[in-house]
Amino acid sequence: MLLPSLVKFFYLVGAVAFVWGLRLLSSPDSARRGNILAGIGMGVAILGAMIEPIVNASNNYLWIIVGLLIGGVVGWLSAKKIQMTAMPQMVSVFNGLGGACATVLAAAELTKFYENVSPMTTGELGIAVFTLLIGAVSFTGSMLAYGKLDGIVKDKNVILPRHGIINLILLIIVVVLFVWLTIEGHTASIWLAGLFLLLSLIYGVSFVAPIGGADMPVVISLLNSFTGIGAAAAGLIYGNQIMLVGGILVGAAGTILTVLMCEAMNRSLLNVIIGGFGSTGGGGASTGTDDQVAKVATVNDVAIQMFYANSVMFVPGYGLAVAQAQKTVKELDDLLEANGVDVKYAIHPVAGRMPGHMNVLLAEADVPYPKLLDLDDANSALKDTDTVIIVGANDVVNPAALDDPSSPIYGMPVLEVWNAKNIIVLKRSMSAGYAGIQNPLFFHDKTKMLFGDAKDSIQKLVQEVKNM
Amino acid sequence: MDTILHFFNEQLIMIYLLIFTIILGFEVISKVPTVLHTPLMSGANAVSGVVIIGAIILVRRAAPDDMLQLSLGTLGVILGMVNVIGGFAVTDRMLEMFKKKKK
Numbered sequence: 001m002l003l004p005s006l007v008k009f010f011y012l013v014g015a016v017a018f019v020w021g022l023r024l025l026s027s028p029d030s031a032r033r034g035n036i037l038a039g040i041g042m043g044v045a046i047l048g049a050m051i052e053p054i055v056n057a058s059n060n061y062l063w064i065i066v067g068l069l070i071g072g073v074v075g076w077l078s079a080k081k082i083q084m085t086a087m088p089q090m091v092s093v094f095n096g097l098g099g100a101c102a103t104v105l106a107a108a109e110l111t112k113f114y115e116n117v118s119p120m121t122t123g124e125l126g127i128a129v130f131t132l133l134i135g136a137v138s139f140t141g142s143m144l145a146y147g148k149l150d151g152i153v154k155d156k157n158v159i160l161p162r163h164g165i166i167n168l169i170l171l172i173i174v175v176v177l178f179v180w181l182t183i184e185g186h187t188a189s190i191w192l193a194g195l196f197l198l199l200s201l202i203y204g205v206s207f208v209a210p211i212g213g214a215d216m217p218v219v220i221s222l223l224n225s226f227t228g229i230g231a232a233a234a235g236l237i238y239g240n241q242i243m244l245v246g247g248i249l250v251g252a253a254g255t256i257l258t259v260l261m262c263e264a265m266n267r268s269l270l271n272v273i274i275g276g277f278g279s280t281g282g283g284g285a286s287t288g289t290d291d292q293v294a295k296v297a298t299v300n301d302v303a304i305q306m307f308y309a310n311s312v313m314f315v316p317g318y319g320l321a322v323a324q325a326q327k328t329v330k331e332l333d334d335l336l337e338a339n340g341v342d343v344k345y346a347i348h349p350v351a352g353r354m355p356g357h358m359n360v361l362l363a364e365a366d367v368p369y370p371k372l373l374d375l376d377d378a379n380s381a382l383k384d385t386d387t388v389i390i391v392g393a394n395d396v397v398n399p400a401a402l403d404d405p406s407s408p409i410y411g412m413p414v415l416e417v418w419n420a421k422n423i424i425v426l427k428r429s430m431s432a433g434y435a436g437i438q439n440p441l442f443f444h445d446k447t448k449m450l451f452g453d454a455k456d457s458i459q460k461l462v463q464e465v466k467n468m
Numbered sequence: 469m470d471t472i473l474h475f476f477n478e479q480l481i482m483i484y485l486l487i488f489t490i491i492l493g494f495e496v497i498s499k500v501p502t503v504l505h506t507p508l509m510s511g512a513n514a515v516s517g518v519v520i521i522g523a524i525i526l527v528r529r530a531a532p533d534d535m536l537q538l539s540l541g542t543l544g545v546i547l548g549m550v551n552v553i554g555g556f557a558v559t560d561r562m563l564e565m566f567k568k569k570k571k
Contacts, residue, residue, distance in 0.1 A: 028501065042514070042556070060541075067546045071550045091513055098513065123478070224516070230519065243519060249489065249496075250516040252493025260505070360507075360565075
């Protein structure tokens with residue numbers, strides 16, 4: 001009598017901890033407590049699942065404990081060992097494993113159904129088939145995203161000709177099979193379900209394949225919400241409230257982030273999924289700037305300019321992550337601050353390869369977060385800034401987004417760095433950004449280019465400023 | 469139509485919970501500062517490991533000689549646990565960095 005109600009209480013505590021934990025996670029001061037609270041909620045829920053009374057259960061606790069130990073050790077070690085700069089990849093992998101778990105559950109339940117071990121209503125069957133699908137898409141999609149973020153997979157190697165159409169056809173087949181399996185019930189064979197699983201796995205890869213580079217933050221958030229929805233759907237299979245609540249919360253968080261990322265680029269989700277920037281005629285926008293010459297600065301010029309400025313604003317982009325220059329930037333920041341220069345950072349929401357990527361990198365380098373300005377704050381502060389240093393950012397500072405309707409990124413909100421007094425661009429070469437678009441900013445009156453590896457250049461700047 | 473209505477009746481409480489949680493989720497999380505985008509994503513990701521509950525129940529229900537169900541279930545437990553522990557630990561590492569520079 002007592003145990004069943006106790007378990008329900010465990011699940012309730014877990015669910016409340018999830019809600020409250022995620023709430024705390026959306027404010028900087030309470031975020032860490034929020035994460036720990038959600039973790040405790042998970043512990044309570046797992047304990048609940050271990051002791052929940054199940055009719056005729058053979059329990060098999062040994063299997064579970066072995067599984068928990070293996071998973072726990074692997075998870076703990078990978079989380080502790082991973083470099084902070086490899087964080088986007090790691091999150092992607094974890095996300096994919098959650099999706100895989102949902103798919104495995106659905107596969108196990110469906111096997112029982114087709115072998116006539118346990119019956120399902122049409123509704124339950126539909127949910128199980130849906131769980132199989134969304135978990136599989138989330139799994140292979142996240143694994144490909146991992147490959148892309150890690151640089152193992154190059155965007156151009158996985159995009160097929162007419163990829164949009166291939167994806168559409170694949171999606172239609174998957175949806176038709178989904179409906180078919182749900183309606184037919186036992187008359188459909190387990191092999192058809194197997195084919196469906198295979199196609200779902202392929203669809204995950206194919207769906208993420210054409211999305212790359214600057215669009216990664218969108219797809220990462222989207223995959224995150226898929227895993228949540230998968231967990232919630234699995235919760236419906238088991239009639240388990242905490243799985244439903246946890247899954248839906250994650251689905252909501254992922255969806256909110258996806259929408260935020262799309263808004264930051266002023267593009268619809270459909271536009272991101274169907275076509276990358278590159279396919280929409282990036283060539284046309286670059287023609288006007290061919291005969292222009294960019295002004296080149298020396299390390300000494302830049303060092304003097306920063307040293308005597310009242311305010312300096314760094315604009316980091318993916319290049320900062322690639323060059324691993326965050327700690328060197330912080331060193332330069334400290335030197336300048338010591339000399340009375342006000343140093344700030346302008347963070348574009350889609351700078352980098354995942355939501356908030358730059359914030360994590362700079363946090364690793366101990367940059368206090370009040371120094372990081374978001375798009376709106378940065379744009380108002382830029383008017384009173386003496387020198388802007390652009391470190392490996394390109395498309396997010398492209399003025400064409402505001403004034404060139406033929407540009408593929410026209411309409412995307414950007415950091416209006418040209419309102420500052422001087423602009424210094426740290427860049428390897430004059431090559432175009434991810435979007436393949438030439439950036440008129442580089443030829444702007446106020447702009448000077450400092451060529452070379454970002455970390456290298458900043459190290460030289462640190463040296464120069466030290467000598468002043 | 470009949471089956472749909474029947475399903476709806478059977479699952480009424482779950483459907484209530486589903487809808488209210490969707491509303492609650494959007495309300496609770498809607499305003500996230502940029503600085504917390506990654507930790508929120510990663511923390512939420514850890515919560516999605518809640519699917520492990522299903523895996524545990526699957527193993528507990530399996531017959532002791534049903535190797536297929538036991539293996540699938542245990543695989544689910546492993547995958548879910550990597551997601552849970554790895555997710556929370558990575559998020560904590562990130563947030564620790566945010567915290568210490570506050571002084």
